[in-house]
Amino acid sequence: MLSDPVLRPGWPATLRWGPVELHPLRRSDAAEWSRVRLANEDWLARWEPSASQPWAQRHTPAAFRAVRRRVLQRARTGLTLPFTVRVEGQLAGQVTIDNVVRGALRSGNVGYWMDSAVAGRGMASLAVALVCDHAFGPVGLHRLQADIRPENERSQRLVERLGFRREGLFRRYLDIDGDWRDHLAYALLAEDLPGGALSRWISRSGG
Numbered sequence: 001m002l003s004d005p006v007l008r009p010g011w012p013a014t015l016r017w018g019p020v021e022l023h024p025l026r027r028s029d030a031a032e033w034s035r036v037r038l039a040n041e042d043w044l045a046r047w048e049p050s051a052s053q054p055w056a057q058r059h060t061p062a063a064f065r066a067v068r069r070r071v072l073q074r075a076r077t078g079l080t081l082p083f084t085v086r087v088e089g090q091l092a093g094q095v096t097i098d099n100v101v102r103g104a105l106r107s108g109n110v111g112y113w114m115d116s117a118v119a120g121r122g123m124a125s126l127a128v129a130l131v132c133d134h135a136f137g138p139v140g141l142h143r144l145q146a147d148i149r150p151e152n153e154r155s156q157r158l159v160e161r162l163g164f165r166r167e168g169l170f171r172r173y174l175d176i177d178g179d180w181r182d183h184l185a186y187a188l189l190a191e192d193l194p195g196g197a198l199s200r201w202i203s204r205s206g207g
Contacts, residue, residue, distance in 0.1 A: 010138030
């Protein structure tokens with residue numbers, strides 16, 4: 001059975017700490033997600049995969065519901081863990097562990113975006129820290145990789161603060177914002193942070 005929990009340990013899940021809550025994508029998120037994404041086009045578009053449709057067309061409530069159906073189908077087979085991020089109850093972004101591989105590798109790729117309205121408050125790094133600890137704990141992964149464009153210094157600082165290490169450069173790796181873009185490969189292993197990513201976030205933020 002494809003939806004057997006053995007194939008997707010640690011999912012579905014809700015994660016909370018302080019003002020941040022992460023939960024699986026909900027159908028009721030559609031209107032709020034659309035509003036936030038439309039308001040953040042200038043903030044987000046240059047880091048997003050290339051697409052033929054205009055931004056507004058790709059970020060309607062109906063578009064969210066279609067994406068949600070596809071993503072949750074992958075989640076039921078253990079291939080992805082897609083979280084909505086809420087800050088003080090308001091939808092503020094997403095964190096996803098995608099391309100989950102089991103067996104000897106036990107790895108996944110971390111991706112995230114956040115509303116510019118909460119930028120600079122440490123909420124993005126807190127959300128990513130919670131997901132990392134969940135991935136290394138109940139989900140049972142050993143390695144998380146984050147691939148970041150060299151131009152995206154803010155995102156590089158985020159993962160570096162959480163203990164990710166730069167491992168190399170992927171040339172013309174992903175089709176982003178209309179062209180094939182280089183990406184820096186960052187990785188975090190379960191044993192890199194014995195106390196966990198949240199503990200590191202707290203120690204560095206004074207939370």
